[in-house]
Amino acid sequence: MKLQITKQNILILISILAFAFVGSALAEQEVYPIKGKHPGGNLTPSEAYNMLKKDPKHTFLIDTRTRYEYQDIGHPLGAYNIPLEFYTTEVGRKGYKRILNQNFGNDLKALFKPETDILLFLCRSAKRSVIAVNAAIDAGFKAGKVYNVLGGFEGDKVKDKKSPFYGKRHVGGWRLEGLPWTYRMEPDLIYQPDLKK
Secondary structure (H helix, E strand, C coil): CCCCCCHHHHHHHHHHHHHHHHHHHHCCCCCCCCCCCCCCEEECHHHHHHHHHHCCCCEEEEECCCHHHHHHCCEECCCEECCCEEEEEEEECCEEEEEECCCHHHHHHHHCCCCCCEEEEECCCCCHHHHHHHHHHHCCCCHHHEEEECCCCCCEEECCCCCCCECCEEECCCCCCCCCEECCCCCCCCCHHHHHC
16 A cells, blocks of 8 residues: 655644644643632533533623633633723733723622522633632622633643743633634623623
8 A cells, every 4th residue: 555645644644743742742731720719619611611501591601801802812602701800001011901890790790690690700711710700709609609710711821842832822721622612792792881881
């Protein structure tokens, strides 16, 4: 049997080698580290997705990233955008500064019921979502009904300097797990106070 060297076969071989290389490099990096303390639960993106499918009438995914991130980077299908922070016009060391959404707890209570609803919080890589879980509990949601989605939407940066993906968000996360996401902006899901202006 003679192996034909075609463009497609070369691309397949390169893909296999790249996945093997990245897989071995990422094996040493924890995929879903917990990035802060909170009394709620922690879920991987797949666990969160399954929980949403199991009880869609009482389980909701809250994307706590900024409005810009939600729109331009994409978001999980069906995720509500309630930003934990807003961008300002003031420039800092790493770009535009952000300020805390002082109305975050009230924004949650305007859409969800603390007595019956289960809230799953997601951000870029699961730091802001930890703060969101604590804020939800402070607003009256029970610890057993609020969860932090580990890895967030984009996942963590690759730490291995030998990896071709070094410094890129290529470790875990909703999008990398292949879960449904979109750029589409649904009026019922975008940050609701913006519709009242």
